[in-house]
Amino acid sequence: RVIDFWARMGVDGLRLDAVPYLFEREGTNCENLPETHQFLRRLRARLDSRFKNRMLLAEANQWPEDAAAYFADGAECHMAFHFPIMPRLFMALHMEDRFPILDILEQTPPIPETCQWGLFLRNHDELTLEMVTDEERDYMYRVYAENPQMRVNLGIRRRLAPLLGNHRRRIELMNGLLFSLPGTPILYYGDEIGMGDNIYLGDRNGVRTPMQWSADRNAGFSRANPQRLYLPVIIDPEYNYETINVEAQQNNPYSLLWWMKRLIALRKRHRAFGRGTIEFLHPENRRVLVFLRRHQDEHILVVANLSRFVQYLELDLSAFRGWVPVEMFGRVAFPPVGEYPYFLTLGPHSFYWFSLEPKPAARIQAGGGDRDAPLPLLTVSGRWEGILRGGKKSALEKALSTYLKGQRWFGGKEREIRNLEVIEILPVMEDPTPAYILLVRVDFPEGDSEVFTLPMMFAPGERAEKLRNDHPRAAMARLRFEDRDGEGMIFDASVEERFGESLLV
Template sequence: MMQEPGFEDAIIYQIDPALFYDSDGDGCGDLAGITERLEYVRDLGADWIWLLPFYPTPYRDGGYDVVDHLGVDPRFGRPEDFDRLLERADELGLRVIIDLVAQHTSIDHRWFQQARSDRDSPYRSYYLWSDDEPQDQLEPVFPGVEDSVWSWDEQAGQYYRHMFYRHEPDLDLAQPAVRDALYRVIDHWLSRGVAGFRIDAVPYMVERARAADPRDDGLWLLDDLRRYVTDRRPGALLLGEVDVPVDEYAGYYGAGDRLSMLLNFWMNNHLFLALTRESGQPIRESLIEIPVPPAPARFANFLRNHDELDLEQLTETERKEVLEAFAPEERMRSYGRGIRRRLAPMLDGDHRRIAMAHALLLSLPGTPVLLYGDEIGMGDDLARSERRAVRIPMQWSGKPNAGFSTAPPDRTIARAVPDGPLGYRRTNVADQRDTDDSLLARVRRLVHARAAHPDLAVSTCEVLEAGPDSVLALRFPESSADLITMINLSPGEVDVTLRIPGLEHYAEIVADRPYPPPAAGLTLGGYGYRWLGRDRGVPYGSSLGTHRP
């Protein structure tokens, strides 16, 4: 099979199928609705899409409680709708990855139903059972919601393990039959045309592999997974949810032959510490401390995602600092460790600050991942429980239900938030799409600038001394434009000093506002950002990238 172009320069846009766009007016977003809105994603500048689960599900955990890994839930459409989505994405130059949920199933999955009803069922070994509640010191992923990772099942007459919710029993990947089932799932979706997978809860999968074979601390599972996927689709992306201490990252990459990308929780935590302190220092230190992924692997950097902002990679003191800044009320916090708010309300709805945060994200070495709706500054709904607070309908317009659905409001899968500055009446795509100074326009310019300079995807960069502590300045000297990015995390204007000869040969690529040429001195406005590229024979003022799409 010929090697297809890979994931190295990807810009990923994360979509929740239930909440993006409802094409048939039944109150739930669907695959056909995503297909209708793919041009919006392409116009934004993203070239990969990560779809959250659309499998058959009771939908008690946003679709991660799967009852059939090979199907499409009728509320999201038909298998043909998924095929059409992939066809249209291909026409637009977009690739699609989907969630691979292999750590657990729904309690309603036929495997579990057969396992609980018959100790001699071949599916009994698919799950973890015990006659007595083990004292294994395992802590539930959602403390305060679940008291233990073991629950008694009356029908089975045993305890079963669930690291997440009790309605999501853990699969035992130590069993070859379970791994074979996993590979059948991979086969199915690769054959339909997906470009890869975001793999849920990878460390827990590795823990079960370790129980079967302690070789490489259980990471041999990722070797096998990579080989299996590559044999079927060279260049496929394996994006891992790996929230572990930073010194464990290297094992999940291997020699570049395990996971393609890791979601960079270490950088994410320190990015919010930097925003809290209005200082670039936490990020400067993180860039030094974090391991360099082996080529062609990358880190996947993000601001927010569909879960809580889990701050466990910070010290207790640092975590308290971020919580006090961005979640001052107890209802804004979750599980004793994180924040259940979207980006915009944490940054007080300030479009300058939200755009600066995106400039920061897009400046970091690695692959940027954008959560749907953050590009317009959507808010959240703290009336919804747990992580559901950030899982609200996409705000397309000021029409009822935010233009997400034509169903009666009481029949939508989640309430669209109408009120307040971040509600859909005042924050939506329709109002921002054609406004040059809107948040959407600013983020679009940044994403297009990033797409025009894929050198930022390289795994290394130089951290520059810039003078003010609030400024993060990075240089990518091996890039075609010898790129320099500068971000001011504070609200006050600052003067920047870079010890780089020949600044007169650099030109503006993208900035938060017009600035004098670099040779006249470097200034950054409050929450300002500037990207400069070296003029290699091109007069100052000529475009070195896509300034405005």
């Protein structure tokens, strides 16, 4: 009844706290009992039979092979936290050695296709050191929690920014690893702006202080009398809420908040990060972590410098001879891979995400719009307007990048599109044939961004085919429905007479 209640309320998932100890039995330590797995199978079956797109997340602070049992071939939990990787990321960073990361990922078993690991750097509890050796625990205490006030239970009660000395490059590097390793990255509130902590609060409360929304009273978290807050806001000079808050960083395009937004947007555009395989490369320089993520035709090379000093390395990329590494944040093409080892240098605590591409994307000539050229395929559940929201919007933006390159009026044909974002959606026509005007911002590797106006409508079945024949350049993408039979096309609404009339009304 509890799960049904929350699922009907619209929650997307439920975290199963300390799930290995769900059942108790005399004469055992009550961990990982068969009764627990039997119950989880029944729970999963009930959830799937009554609700769509809901998930169960197992909190099992165990070694990967033990935690993976809660996937049960896809019949129990959809996700499970990967606890042991968290301390090893911090360990590798301070040791300036990739071994701790490689070691724990080699111990991580394969999981079902329908399941995923949950990765995190920090959460509402301590940075747990249960899944490390005594020697490793002593090392972590020595380098990250010298003050006993920073410790609780078998862990370190500090937020991400204080753990890393509020060092912007180290914070970016750790998030870059979090977002590129296999699994779903999970951010703890406040870490996206570099919030501090209060180690003098009891128990785990030091990392649970109010979110710092603004420089207003109570950091914008509450209008109540400050003395009534369950926990006080952070007033430490380095992390004071009047300086570190969402409002201030939202107004600064170079802030950590905006950097995190760009990181998230970039990851969402590439399925290789979420669903791809991983292959580690082993250059001689142990201070650099290198791996490949692959999914279908995507090949992404991640290179991370764990050292506080500049590093160089030579990579064996012979399998990609003739291909071009394109730096993904700025879409900057590096020299193509040749017959010799590929040479790279990295600044202190820096990282690269490279898209390995067979050749530079062929430019679409002005006056394109070939009737026989394949259109990008988008999928959506429910109404077609669903492509304008959530995760589907990223796929639409990718399709619009291709569409723009084929238009005579597009002034950036000779420039590569670094990023395209739909920044505004204006409804123009209502049912039965809704239409929208999209304001689209296009970023280029060089020069200023430009904003374009794109009118958009949807046409089903035969109507779509007729439009494609009559106005080939108006076709933007094919659209297929996930929850029913049927396919259509989104197109430039300016070719539709009714759209023009609606603008005059």
